Every structure is written in C-alpha cells, then in structure tokens.
Amino acid sequence: MIGLGVGFGVPLLGLSAVFIVLKWKRDEQKKQRRKYFRDNHGILLEQLISLDENTSDKTKIFSLEDLEKATHNFDQTRILGRGGHGTVYKGILADQRVVAIKSSKAIKQSEIDQFINEVIILSHINHRNIVRLFGCCLETKVPLLVYDFVPNGSLYDILHSSSDSNFSLSWDECLRIALEVAGALCYLHSAASVLVFHRDVKSSNILLDANYTAKVSDFGASRVVPIDQTHVHTNVQGTFGYLDPEYYRTGQLNQKSDVYSFGVVLVELLIRKEPIFTTQSGSKQNLSSYFLCELKSRPIKEIVTAQIREEATEEEINSVAHLAEMCLRLQGEERPTMKQVEMTLHTLHAKRSKLSRVAQGDDQEIQQLLSSRDNAAPLAGCSLDQLSRRCYSLEQEFILSAEVPR
Numbered sequence: 394m395i396g397l398g399v400g401f402g403v404p405l406l407g408l409s410a411v412f413i414v415l416k417w418k419r420d421e422q423k424k425q426r427r428k429y430f431r432d433n434h435g436i437l438l439e440q441l442i443s444l445d446e447n448t449s450d451k452t453k454i455f456s457l458e459d460l461e462k463a464t465h466n467f468d469q470t471r472i473l474g475r476g477g478h479g480t481v482y483k484g485i486l487a488d489q490r491v492v493a494i495k496s497s498k499a500i501k502q503s504e505i506d507q508f509i510n511e512v513i514i515l516s517h518i519n520h521r522n523i524v525r526l527f528g529c530c531l532e533t534k535v536p537l538l539v540y541d542f543v544p545n546g547s548l549y550d551i552l553h554s555s556s557d558s559n560f561s562l563s564w565d566e567c568l569r570i571a572l573e574v575a576g577a578l579c580y581l582h583s584a585a586s587v588l589v590f591h592r593d594v595k596s597s598n599i600l601l602d603a604n605y606t607a608k609v610s611d612f613g614a615s616r617v618v619p620i621d622q623t624h625v626h627t628n629v630q631g632t633f634g635y636l637d638p639e640y641y642r643t644g645q646l647n648q649k650s651d652v653y654s655f656g657v658v659l660v661e662l663l664i665r666k667e668p669i670f671t672t673q674s675g676s677k678q679n680l681s682s683y684f685l686c687e688l689k690s691r692p693i694k695e696i697v698t699a700q701i702r703e704e705a706t707e708e709e710i711n712s713v714a715h716l717a718e719m720c721l722r723l724q725g726e727e728r729p730t731m732k733q734v735e736m737t738l739h740t741l742h743a744k745r746s747k748l749s750r751v752a753q754g755d756d757q758e759i760q761q762l763l764s765s766r767d768n769a770a771p772l773a774g775c776s777l778d779q780l781s782r783r784c785y786s787l788e789q790e791f792i793l794s795a796e797v798p799r
Contacts, residue, residue, distance in 0.1 A: 426457060426532040433531040434509050441513055452516035453528035455539060460484060460494055460530050467496070474547075474597075479535075479613065483542060491542040492527060497535050497613055508536055514617055518585060522577035524600060524610040543608050548658075549596035553667050564704035565749075566605060567662045568742050571713075573607040574599055575735040578655060582648045582731050588618040590625075590646055594654035595635045595668070596661050616646060623647055634668025634680060639725050649725035652734065656720025659713060660684045665698045681721050688718060712741055 430436075435454065442452055463484030464471045473481045479497035486492055515526040530537040545551075548570065551562055562570070574594075581589040591598075592614040600608040614630045624647035629640065637653040640646055657668055660680055668680045687696045693714040694702055701710060716737050722728050729737075 429533055430531045433536050435531040438509050438512065438529075438531070441509075442516075452512065452526065453539075455528055455530045455537075457530055457532040457537075459486070460537060460539070462487070463492065464494060484539075490527070493524075493540045493542045495538040495540065495611075495613070496533075497538070512536075512538075514585070514587060514589065515612060518581075518589075520577055520580045522573040522607050522609060523580070524608045540610065541608075543600035543602050543610070545601040545603065545605060547597045548599040548601060548607070548661075551601070552596060552661055552665055561700065562605075564701060564709075565745065567701075568709075568713075568738065568745060570599070570601075570605070570607045571659060571662060572735065572738040572742050574609060574658065575655065575731060575738050577607070577609045578651055579731040579735045582651070587620060588622070588648070590616045590618060590648060591651050591654075592616055592646060593631055593635075594651050594658065595632050596658050599658070632668070637725070638723055647725060648731065649728045652720050652728045652731055653725075655731070655734065656717045656728075657681050659717035659720065663697045663701060663710070663713060663717065665700075685718065685721060688714070706745075709741060709745065712737070 439454060442454070461467065463486050464482045467482055471482045471484065473483050473493060475481075479495055482494045482496065484492050484494045512526070512529050516528075518526075524543060525541040527539045527541065529539060551560065554560075578591065578594065581591060589612075591609070591612065593611060594609075598609065598611040600610050602608055616625055616627060618625050624645050626644050627646050629636070629644055631637070631640070631650075631654070635654040635657045637650040639653075640650040657680060660666075661668065664680070664684065666680055666683075670678055670680060670683075672678050684696070693710055694707065697705075697710055697714075705713075716729075716734065719727075719729055720734065
C-alpha cells in the first residue's frame with residue numbers, strides 16, 4: 394500500500410506542481426498584459442471609441458490572444474516584410490478577414506499619447522487609396538496595428554524585381570498609380586479633419602491590391618498637425634534616397650517634404666532605378682541627383698527606360714519629368730503642392746484615356762468600313778476625284794475627332 398501510494402503520489406504531486414506553475418505564469422501574463430493596456434492608455438482609447446459613433450463601427454481594440462491566433466503566435470512564416478519602423482505579419486481573424494499586423498519597434502513612453510491620437514485619426518480616414526485601419530492591440534509593450542491586407546505587394550517590389558519576372562507595369566498603370574498616390578497625399582494634406590504629414594513616402598509604402606489599385610501605407614513616422622499650423626519641428630525621420638534635403642537640414646517638417654519624396658517615386662516610375670542604386674563603376678548613386686544631373690546634359694527620352702519610350706508620348710514623358718523636377722527642387726517653397734501635382738497628373742491621365750478611347754473607336758470604325766460589303770459597291774462606282782474627296786473627308790473627320798482640347 395505504501396509503495397502504491399508513493400508510486401501514485403509522486404506523479405500526482407509533479408502534475409500538481411506543473412499545473413500550479415502554469416497557472417501562475419498565465420496569471421502573471423494577464424497582469425502584464427493589463428499593465429501594458431493601462432500604460433498604453435487603453436481605457437482612454439476605449440472611451441474615445443465608445444463616444445464616437447463613426448469610429449466604433451470601424452476601429453476595434455483586439456486582444457493579444459486574438460492576434461496570436463491570427464498569426465500562429467507570430468510565426469516567422471507569416472512575416473510579410475521588415476522595415477525601419479517594425480515587422481508586418483499576415484493574419485487571419487476569427488471572422489476570416491485577412492489582415493496585416495504591424496509590430497512596431499520600441500518607442501518612448503512619451504510617444505504613446507501620439508500613438509493613440511494617430512489611431513483615432515487613422516480610424517477617421519476614409520480614402521480608397523489609403524490602407525484601411527481595422528484597429529489595434531494595446532496588450533504588448535509596443536502597441537500593434539491591424540490593417541487591411543493588400544495582396545499584390547509594393548510598388549517597389551514590382552519596379553525593382555529581378556529581370557526574369559514576366560510582369561511589369563504599363564505606362565497607363567504607372568500614370569494611374571501616380572495619380573492615385575497623389576490624390577491620397579492631397580487628401581492627407583488638405584481634406585482630412587487635421588493635417589497629416591506622412592513623412593515616409595516611398596515606393597515600398599505604396600501597396601497594390603488585387604486590381605493593382607494603389608494603397609498608401611505605413612503611418613509609423615507620420616505626424617499630425619493642427620489645421621492652423623503649416624509645419625512642425627521634429628527629429629529627422631525618413632528613408633535615405635527619399636528624404637527631403639531641406640527637412641534634413643532644418644528639422645522643419647511640412648507638406649512639401651512629402652512632395653519631395655513623391656518626386657523620387659515619379660523618377661522611379663520613369664527610370665526604374667532604386668532610390669540609391671549602384672552605378673557601373675560600383676559606386677552608390679542618389680537617384681534624384683542622378684536624374685537632375687542627366688536632365689542638364691541630354692534629352693529626357695534618352696534617360697527613361699525603354700518601355701516608357703515605347704508606350705508614352707513625348708509630351709507625356711516631358712510633362713512627368715518636368716513635374717518630378719519641380720517636386721525635387723531644394724527649396725520647399727519652389728515645389729508645387731500635392732493638389733497641384735494631382736491636378737497635373739489628372740490632366741495627363743484624362744488626356745491619355747480620351748486618346749485611347751478615340752483610337753479604339755476609330756479602329757473599330759475602320760475595321761467595320763473595310764469588312765462591310767455594303768460600302769464596297771458605292772465606292773466601286775465612284776470616280777477617282779469623288780473617291781479622293783471622300784477619303785479626304787474621312788481623314789479630316791478622324792483628325793478632328795482625335796484632337797483634345799489643351
């Protein structure tokens with residue numbers, strides 16, 4: 394009996410000890426999560442969300458358990474990318490929504506208030522070309538952000554993928570994407586409830602959805618500014634190659650800093666080189682400096698990539714290159730606003746779309762004319778002079794229909 398008691402008692406005591414230790418660890422984890430939630434002003438955010446009818450439908454405070462299940466405990470295979478501001482994981486929520494979960498790098502406690510403000514503001518942003526924010530998790534030392542998942546990667550990946558890739562963006566798609574990004578930045582600068590300076594505009598932060606519609610993402614470095622202010626002094630943040638030289642020199646951030654970065658993206662679309670690329674001699678070259686220098690020594694058609702020369706008109710190439718040159722001017726006051734940039738790109742895109750529709754319509758008309766037997770008999774009975782006049786009339790009508798008001 395004693396032997397049996399000892400035989401059963403020892404394992405039972407061991408299991409009890411393991412159970413007690415596990416329960417203690419779970420309790421400690423819950424305490425730590427509650428502490429992080431309070432430190433990250435979770436109670437304040439809950440109150441702000443509950444008081445705002447528009448926000449409560451869109452923004453949710455997720456538990457850490459929700460996001461652990463969505464990412465298989467933040468498995469390495471779920472990593473979508475790593476950047477200067479943190480790591481992004483792909484997750485599937487309980488309601489089957491596919492999301493991108495951003496785990497930011499450590500931030501100072503004094504910046505938590507700014508983070509909460511950004512969550513509230515981003516939850517109010519409703520623009521088709523800005524990645525949608527679903528909510529956040531405050532049960533970790535550094536809060537987690539939950540965004541809509543955008544499946545086709547970034548503009549950077551497509552522009553600078555290896556040469557053996559079979560996919561490339563057409564000139565029409567490049568113009569459209571540039572217009573969509575310009576519209577999103579214009580919205581942030583002037584149409585949102587407060588001014589938002591993105592501060593890290595770059596091709597890797599321009600995501601493309603299933604239809605290759607542009608979605609501006611990563612507001613980790615963004616700054617929110619009251620409507621009555623035009624700039625703010627900050628510690629310099631951004632990505633080399635896209636960073637506004639004036640902002641780098643003065644520490645004064647304004648909307649023209651985003652304009653400069655967007656100008657670099659335009660040059661990427663034209664030249665298909667990375668913002669910091671390696672020359673044939675093996676040295677590192679800044680793309681914006683290279684572009685501005687080359688513009689002074691040779692025609693723009695010799696600088697752009699071969700695909701652009703084939704697909705774009707000379708007027709379009711000159712217009713986009715001139716717009717990029719204006720965005721890249723060293724003095725912010727000499728750069729256009731994002732509204733002016735958007736209007737310029739909208740005019741170019743509309744003109745190209747109209748010419749495309751006219752060309753498609755005329756091609757169909759010509760095919761119908763050539764294939765129609767009904768038209769063959771009258772033409773056969775015409776004299777040479779009548780036939781010439783009729784051909785001239787068709788040609789004149791084609792030219793007039795193809796004209797686009799400037």
